[in-house]
Amino acid sequence: MLHLRAICPVEHTDEVLVALKQHPGVTHVVLLRGAAIEPAGDLVEADVAREATDVVVASLCALGVDRNGGVTLEQIDTALSDAADRAEEAAPGEGADAVVWEELLSRTGEESRLNVTFLSFLIIACLLAAVGVVTNSPITIVGAMVVGPEFGPLAAIAAGMVLRRWDLVRRAAAALAVGFPLAMAITAVAAFAGSFTDLFSRDMVLAAHEVDFVFQVGPFSLIVALLAGAAGMLSMTSAKSAALVGVFISVTTVPAAGYAAVAAVLGEWDICLQSIAQLAVNLVGIVAAATLVLGLRTRRGRARELGRPLTSG
Template identity: 50%
Template sequence: MLHLRVIAPADRSSEVVDLLAAEAGVTHLAVLPGAARQPEGDLILCDVVRESADGVLRSLQQLGVEARGGIAAEDVELTISASADRAAEEAPGSGADAVVWDEIAAKTGEQTELSGTYLVLIVVATMIAGIGVLLDQPILIVGAMVVGPEFGPLAALCVALFRRRLDVIGRSVQALTVGFLAAMVATVLSTWALTAAGLVTEEMLLAERPLTNFIWRPDALSWVVGLLAGVAGMLSLTSKKSGSLVGVLISVTTVPAAANVAVAAAYGVWDEAGGSALQLVINLCAIVVAGLLTLLVQQAWWWNLARRTRRPAAG
């Protein structure tokens, strides 16, 4: 359930209240006339079940509330109310599957920032994976997958393509490009440093590595895994099932592929670097395609459900 705080201009307040009162998933509606000071207007409070939240937010924006007032939403962790229970029963769909598009856009938009933390995480993850490649250690590879922050910009890119937000598309691509380039350059340098220190050798890369050689040998299953991971990742994001996201991070070969590119390039093993680069591109493309398709299916599902079950307006 979400708690909505709406500031509506006095001349639109009655429309907003009528709209909210007519929604099956809205409860705990309260109106404080003239309570808002900046911007001025009436303060309207309510709780809305997640399965109705997207439609409510869209309707409020169609009234132009955000232009002269404001809309804020926050999660409600606990509600003890018979009225809230009735709202959940009357609202179409399931709250566990509900998608609040404005919430998803805001959440993923934050992941496109090319921050110092993002760069450090992707560099560290790739360097860990580089060592894992040389040691043929799946544990290090898995650890690097979990540390890597690249799914944030990938999810943002999917949402931006879905909503046709060119500015967010540009920031997402920039974060991914700069992040992976910085990570690979740092891993090349760290590989040279470790080699000079006698901790790793080129022979370790050229040796048979049965546990990690899949990284630079992409095949049709690379597409399958990437597509499945894209679906699971987007569902975990839109349904707020964050626990599933860890499994998604472990299943995709993005950071390990970038690490293998860097390590192979450091030693001049270009066929392995090329195979790893192809693996990276396949996984990135598969995740974006699957994520975008997942969003399109979710939108079609909820629009169809809303049309079939929308309650007539009061009055």
């Protein structure tokens, strides 16, 4: 279940209460009149079954609560209540299958931002991938996959394309367009320093056959990217968020970027270009599959059209 908190203008409070109480998937409704100071109004709280959340939030937004007050949602990990059990049983569908569209927009909107944290994680991931390449260590390559933050912007691009939120697409694309070249450039500088100081040699890298999969482009590269994109979007739009870790480990976006930087420093342009091709195939495949999955879920269960600007900042 999700905990909903709404700050309502006084003139809309009764309508909000009616909207909440008439939905069978809502319970634990609480009203605190005059409790809200900024913005001023009444505070209404309720617990909502996940599968009912999108419809409930839509009804509150139709009353202008999001514009003149505010609506927040929080995940409830444990709810010991017969009323909560009845609400979840009465709400149509399954909670794990429900898509909370406002939650998806807020999450992808936040994760698509080009900021120091995103760049830091991407740079560290590329450097880890480079270490994995020069030490012939698949384990280090896997570590780089886990650290890489690139699925956030990729998911944002898919969500933006399906919901026609082109501002989200542009922002996420800018994060990738700036992030990957910067991370690869810094990795190339580090690789040059390592090569110059004899920390590793060209022969060491070319003999590292355990990590050749990073740059070897083939049909399975696209297949894995498509499956990862589908799994990632299913994870982001459902309650099964733990599956995202598996998505990170399955694709070789960051390792390909790191390998490309090392190969460029060593003058192995064939491997460099293959690595860049691997990176491109993975990025395109993930976005394509994520867009398809989100599009299918939109046609199946979308309750309303989301055309408002992001409220997450």
